[in-house]
Amino acid sequence: MNFSRTRRVDPVVDVTPLIDIIFQLVLFFMVSTTFVSAPGIEVDLPRSSSDTVLRDTDDLNVWVNSDGSVYVNEEPVDYVGLKAALSDAAKSNPSTLVVIKADKDVGHGRVVAVMDAARSRGLTQLAIATEVNADGEAESSP
Secondary structure (H helix, E strand, C coil), X not given: CCCCCCCCCCCCCCCHHHHHXXXXXXXXXXXXXXXXCCCCCCCCCXXXXXXXXXXXXXXXXXEECCCCCEEECCEEECHHHHHHHHHHHHHHCCCCCEEEEECCCXXXXXXXXXXXXXXXXXXXXXXXXXXXXXXXXXCCCC
């Protein structure tokens, strides 16, 4: 009888392939992740399908014409009247949606002034109305 012990070879686990795979997964997720920076002014653009547009009766509609005139809920106002209307809307409901309907020839600065007046009164939900073409896409100009 042979009672001598044979020496077992300890199994060695090579972790190098495992580390390589984990490193490649980390690189994949880092490259595929997108980082979005928030714009300076938050604008909630209206969502619409080709035929259906949801409207709320509590919305505050502000029209800005190409000649510079401003209307709040179809009544002409000056800049002081606009501020007063925005303040009244903020007092009654701070989550009122302000829908800005500006002519396409209105300067960017005029629309930003209306948005700034709304935000300074605590109205943070802003939307810019657009017109939908017959093919269902929003009109855009270069």
